[in-house]
Amino acid sequence: MHPFVNIAVKAARHAGRAIMRYQEKLDTLSIGEKSPLDLVTAADLRAEEIIIETLHTAYPDHDIIAEESGHHERKAEYTWLIDPIDGTFNFSHGFPYFCISIACLHKGKVEHAVIFNPNNDDLFTATRGNGAKKNDQRIRISSRIKLEGALIASGLAASARDKRELFEAVQSSLSESSCILRHSGAAALDLAYTASGQLDGFWEMGLKPWDIAAGALLVKEAGGIVSEFNGGEHYLQSGKILAANPKLIKPLAQKVNRIIV
Incomplete structure (x- = not known):
């Protein structure tokens, strides 16, 4: 270590x-x-x-x-x-x-x-x-390749509460794809359990750098992809983050990016 x-x-x-x-x-x-x-x-x-x-x-x-x-x-x-x-x-x-x-x-x-x-x-x-x-x-990230049956965590950070309608629209869209959704209230821990494969993916907006820096590295080192909704890499600055394995992140990003730019 x-x-x-x-x-x-x-x-x-x-x-x-x-x-x-x-x-x-x-x-x-x-x-x-x-x-x-x-x-x-x-x-x-x-x-x-x-x-x-x-x-x-x-x-x-x-x-x-x-x-x-x-x-x-x-x-x-x-x-x-x-x-x-x-x-x-x-x-x-x-x-x-x-x-x-x-x-x-x-x-x-x-x-x-x-x-x-x-x-x-x-x-x-x-x-x-x-x-x-x-x-x-x-630990290794989940190997799930489809949204159907995927356990996806998210949350609505305090700084993003004015975007509640957008958040709910994304969650509704994911639910229509038969995702299992969790809103557990601790972004860093959600990212950690995404890294260990206990969650299949994670998305959120309005986060601060200290919320996501450690968890993002865990996901990457476990074989996952971390990006902004549009595929950018400045999630620490924007507070918009997606995390999943390389195959699952594509449909997850499409769902989120269709509603939130």
Whole structure:
């Protein structure tokens, strides 16, 4: 395992333990105590603090871009993208589908990825050119070639809620092709499970770079294709992303691109 990945795994596991302690507090919250929103915010901030501290201790000259605290700029060759809790709404409801997402970029290109699901300890790792793993076992993307019967995940990011009608039109079109649709609320984890073949594909719009950087590398290293709806490669900038195997992504892209340009 690459040293950068080792450090990111250490950070993710430590943050994961902290998050689950906050989850226990949410489960036992009673009237008159802190609101669930207060605890969720505290969990997000504490997890991010742990990750930043771990990364800065190991690599003090690296840049860090984090969802909650923004850009810790050092104008370095390496930049870390951090989402301390992807799937915050799920976390706030005690629904066990959220994760920690950490990606390392070298001169703008994603080189290393770690996604950790603290609910079941699923750990996904990847280094560019060295494949992707789940719990230290190599993973491959699904081999399904038709939309019929394909399990496709998606979501409606907060920044894309004004496009709800377009989202629903795409979902309706996919449903007409006999896709099985899932809207689970954690894009990074959806991408990780797409990489491992547990989901057949994924699409979403309105996402931020920290939502998708790690998951996109996992999918690519597992043999999949990641692109914008029109086939472009600037999904980190546009927030529009498709992920599937090389054969399934074509009909998936046609369905999405027919409705959303």
